Amino acid sequence: MKLRRSMLFLPGSNAAMLSTAFVYKPDSIMFDLEDAVSLREKDSARLLVFHALRMPAYRDSGIETVVRINPLSTPFGMKDLEAVVRAGVEVVRLPKTDTADDVHALEAEVERIERECGREVGSTRLMAAIESASGVVNAVAIATASKRLIGIALAGFDYVMDMQTERGDGTELFYARCAVLHAARFAKIDAFDVVFSDVNDDDGFLKEVDLIRRLGFNGKSLINPRQIDLLHNAFAPTQEEVDYSRRVVAAAEQGEKQGLGVVSLNGKMIDAPVIEHARVVLRRAEASGVRQ
Amino acid sequence: MKIVREALAGTLESSDLMVRIAPREGELAIVLQSEVIHQFGPQIEAVVRGCLAKLGIAEALVVIEDKGALDCVIAARVQTAVSRAVDAWTADWSVLS
Numbered sequence: 001m002k003l004r005r006s007m008l009f010l011p012g013s014n015a016a017m018l019s020t021a022f023v024y025k026p027d028s029i030m031f032d033l034e035d036a037v038s039l040r041e042k043d044s045a046r047l048l049v050f051h052a053l054r055m056p057a058y059r060d061s062g063i064e065t066v067v068r069i070n071p072l073s074t075p076f077g078m079k080d081l082e083a084v085v086r087a088g089v090e091v092v093r094l095p096k097t098d099t100a101d102d103v104h105a106l107e108a109e110v111e112r113i114e115r116e117c118g119r120e121v122g123s124t125r126l127m128a129a130i131e132s133a134s135g136v137v138n139a140v141a142i143a144t145a146s147k148r149l150i151g152i153a154l155a156g157f158d159y160v161m162d163m164q165t166e167r168g169d170g171t172e173l174f175y176a177r178c179a180v181l182h183a184a185r186f187a188k189i190d191a192f193d194v195v196f197s198d199v200n201d202d203d204g205f206l207k208e209v210d211l212i213r214r215l216g217f218n219g220k221s222l223i224n225p226r227q228i229d230l231l232h233n234a235f236a237p238t239q240e241e242v243d244y245s246r247r248v249v250a251a252a253e254q255g256e257k258q259g260l261g262v263v264s265l266n267g268k269m270i271d272a273p274v275i276e277h278a279r280v281v282l283r284r285a286e287a288s289g290v291r292q
Numbered sequence: 293m294k295i296v297r298e299a300l301a302g303t304l305e306s307s308d309l310m311v312r313i314a315p316r317e318g319e320l321a322i323v324l325q326s327e328v329i330h331q332f333g334p335q336i337e338a339v340v341r342g343c344l345a346k347l348g349i350a351e352a353l354v355v356i357e358d359k360g361a362l363d364c365v366i367a368a369r370v371q372t373a374v375s376r377a378v379d380a381w382t383a384d385w386s387v388l389s
Contacts, residue, residue: 015302015303015305015307015308015309015361015365015368015369016305016306016307016308018365019307019361019362019364019365020307043372043375043376044301044302044368044369044372047367047368047369047371047372047375047388048364048365048368048369050368050385050388050389051364051365051367051368052364054364055362055364079383082383082385083383083385086385086389087385087389117385
């Protein structure tokens with residue numbers, strides 16, 4: 001079961017963070033060449049990330065590598081793409097994705113580079129970041145635009161700017177979260193929530209994590225390693241959920257042996273969706289442990 | 293490739309290095325300062341020379357102030373400095389890897 005709960009943002013220009021971030025063991029590390037890098041350091045960040053992606057510490061860590069490139073409409077985007085596809089990045093994250101055509105354009109360039117450098121065609125996966133009203137409205141078309149897409153992510157800051165509002169208690173993101181999530185589920189890809197920028201507010205962070213977990217998001221973008229363990233723990237099933245799921249699966253297996261289509265547990269009907277959910281809980285517990 | 297102007301790359305933060313490269317006729321001079329020069333000085337210089345050789349830089353003054361950078365960071369910073377110090381830089385990723 002591939003978990004994508006935590007996606008840690010790293011500024012591509014920060015040598016120290018690039019040299020050590022793998023020790024924090026997020027599910028994914030996202031090297032940022034876009035907003036976190038000043039215009040004058042775009043060239044140096046690109047080279048730093050190119051070399052970091054080739055480090056055995058990342059290649060052999062089991063941590064998924066993601067690079068947020070600059071938009072292809074800028075002077076930097078194509079250069080970023082050339083570098084990171086050749087360096088073996090697992091996922092390219094496209095910022096400011098407004099339409100499916102943005103994904104199509106990216107996919108065509110990725111395939112060209114794969115052919116030119118001898119990388120297996122199709123091995124570079126994509127992620128689209130939705131950061132505008134246009135992106136939210138077109139979320140289904142974006143999410144289904146390429147077989148390379150592993151997920152779509154909502155980026156909160158640009159989105160609320162576009163909506164002429166500001167970050168608050170989450171009400172301002174409610175429609176966008178639901179739209180992005182439904183598009184991802186329709187396309188059978190993952191959905192990632194926005195960053196929580198106040199790294200000193202653990203309670204606020206956990207409240208937001210609880211909300212997006214219950215909505216159904218796979219995970220969240222993070223800006224500080226401190227948030228990783230908090231997030232992983234919040235996404236782990238409770239011991240009570242694990243125990244109940246074991247009883248459900250045991251009852252289902254017993255029912256199957258007896259040739260029963262539907263079984264009951266403590267007087268409650270156990271049918272296929274309940275059994276499947278129980279199996280998901282057990283797989284998640286196996287992968288991420290039990291909530292502490 | 294010829295170094296035609298002075299250029300800088302990197303920072304003096306921990307795990308990074310500052311590279312200054314400048315034109316120098318007839319020789320490749322490397323000046324290295326590092327907090328770990330006793331343990332890693334020869335290795336750092338080998339990485340720098342290797343990067344410059346792959347880029348065809350045979351004449352330059354290169355001043356390195358290292359703050360404990362990994363080899364991959366050293367390579368990235370040297371390549372960035374060269375890219376800023378030459379005319380008509382085009383990234384050849386097979387050479388840069």
